[in-house]
Amino acid sequence: MNVARQVLNCSRFARHSANINYRRFCTSQCIMTSRHTHAKRIEGLDKNVWVAFTSVAADPSIVNLGQGYPDIPPPSYVKEALAQAASVDQMNQYTRGFGHPSLVKALSQVYGKVYGREIDPFKEILVTVGGYGSLFSTMQGLVDEGDEVIIIEPFFDCYVPMVRMAGAKPVMIPLRLKSEKKKDIRSADWVLDPDELSSKFNSKTKAIIINNPNNPIGKVFTRDELQMIADLCIKHDTLCFSDEVYEWLVYRGHQHIKIATLPGMWDRTITVSSAGKTFSVTGWKLGWSIGPEHLIKHLQTIMQNTLYTCPTPLQEAVAQGMLLNCELMGQPECYFSSLAEELEGKRDRLAAILLEAGMTPVIPEGGYFMVVDVTSLNQDLSHMGDDEAYDYRFVQWMIKEKKLAAIPVTAFVGDESKKQFEKYIRLCFIKKDSTLDAAENILKNWTKI
Secondary structure (H helix, E strand, O other): OHHHHHHHHHHHHHHHHHHHHHHHHHHHHHHHHHHOOOOHHHOOOOOOHHHHHHOHHHOOOOEEOOOOOOOOOOOHHHHHHHHHHHOOHHHHOOOOOOOOHHHHHHHHHHHHHHHOOOOOOOOOEEEEOHHHHHHHHHHHHHOOOOOEEEEEEOOOOOHHHHHHHOOOEEEEEEOEEOOOOOOOOEHHHEEOOHHHHHHOOOOOEEEEEEEOOOOOOOOOOOHHHHHHHHHHHHHOOOEEEEEOOOOOOEOOOOOOOOHHHOOOOHHHEEEEEEHHHHOOOHHHOOEEEEOOHHHHHHHHHHHHOOOOOOOHHHHHHHHHHHHHHHHHOOOOOOHHHHHHHHHHHHHHHHHHHHHHOOOEEEEOOEOOEEEEEOHHHOOOOHHHOOOOOHHHHHHHHHHHHHOEEOEEHHHHOOHHHHHHHOOEEEEEOOOOHHHHHHHHHHHHOOOOO
């Protein structure tokens, strides 16, 4: 009997302990649920086109014209400058947080020529981790909760998340294809409607973001188009964030104009540029912002309280490259212009291949991307469902069935414009001839199984 009571008591104790532990577990789980959730500022920002498609395209059997990185070599002198910088002990330590002195001085020399004004290397330039870093510092330093930021579609996909993380509202306006254009379409045929653009400005508008040359379309904005934007910025006392990372990649017959050089725009413009695009070294992740001191100082505040500084040897190597080409500006050997000449041939070759395959390329005036209309292929993708836009399904199908990677253009627009752009894909042509040869072989045999 005593043994039976002991067993019963032990059983009751075990159940009591289990109930207590269960309540503790539930309480703990509730705490974890409330404390381990994401911050509201990143709500809905977890999906990313690069994560979705670049991992798929990593298969070496796939010809990757999707992600925008060069597989051509960068100039030998910047690689040599990096090796030399890394061999100096002091160059492997922290440097000035807002930009390595030799780099900001070199940038001030180059852009002093371009802007036609003296640029203070220490007060009007900020070096960051790529163009991304410049954009992020700009949004965090100058955009506030409740503000509105106008974004021209199609846009580089990080603009909207960065605006939202700053607590602001993205306001979209699309470039529209001139209705009369059916063939021989060029990026200049995509234009802003002046009245529609004007309607987007109001008392809440803090800034407009422009991408010139535009990624993905390759549009180079004309002086008249930039002046229209500038007039509205001045009228509404609005800032301008000008993403110009492809500034040197402009093809014959077109001119890149910095909106900051227009009357009344220097004091309200942040211009973003990139070493990765300038010297074909995207893995170096160095970029810079240029603008008036009263704006740049706020970006510097973000930099000093987040990333603090960028790698010293990389900055020194880019400085050497900028100084060398500063002396060569206007001459055929200058990399700023010679790369565009090389890419123009690749652009024209890819366009001819696409036309032969029955697609409709949009010939870019700048950058190294080409948007392609695949409507005429009439590819049936109904078996893939309709949960995603047509271009997403088309690219997934093309990677699997044709072993050719691209990027869907609806990744660069808002929901209201998806129908307008869902029959377009983006291809990158800053590639070796052997890569373009492989793409040509796929496209020439498109109709074969």
